[in-house]
Amino acid sequence: MSQVRGPLDATLSSVCFGLAPFFAKKALLMGIHPLYGVAIGTVTGIAVNVLFIFCTGQARGLVTMKREGIKFALLASGCNTVAILTYYWAMSLGKVALVVPITCIYPFFTMLVTYLFMRKSEVIDRWTALGTLMIIVGIILTV
């Protein structure tokens, strides 16, 4: 199950991440500052997520969080926010043709941090390393 579900979920996320910019770009072409777009999109995400949580009866999950889980979730949130802000800051200062390919190397950082801090729980074999590097180079060549 996990062998199918994991790659399937990751692929579906890729499809969603790929479709979203088309709609955002249509609004941005009207001269809107990207931060407003992020704010509207985030509020939408929060509203739908809250609706989803209550409609699927998962509200209990909100109060049964472990301290360790919250700590890492906050660290993830911090990283995510830094990524969003630096992305738009870089876009406003430099060329898109330069910024986009550089930001595409993020799987390399995931592999590096995983190797440094999660070596015991997640093994990175040569196929994972090779596949990741091929994707990074491939995306840089494509964009």
Next chain:
Amino acid sequence: MDPSILLSIICAGAWGTQAVFVKLALGGIALPAMILLTLVVNLLVVASCIGVTTEGGFSQFFAFSHSVYIYFMVAGFLNYFLGRGFYYSSFRFIGATRATAISSTYPLLSVALAIFGLGEKLAPRQYLGIALTLAGVYLLIMKGKK
């Protein structure tokens, strides 16, 4: 160094590191709660930035047309609810490295839409890039079957 290059590298580093923290967090927090927490933190910081850095501030929200809201809401639904949901969900089943690498292939969809929807033609390097990316995804998925 061009500041945009440095910022791009910081962005890639932060985005890449986030995946590892998500993987660690999911051991002690439910997936919907995880998504909600990251979105709330995002919103608080982005709202602060709007208040501090933009000229119009929050009053600008009243000046946008309905179509602007609809486009950003659709983008937000796809990116911050479905996309983030599937992305974080994949960490429950496979490693952070594989999940991040597979989900990072989203520019291929843009290329596919450009080819089939707009009839655009690609440069040879882009064909090479697509082939490399697909081969990389194949490697990551096939490795998981062993």
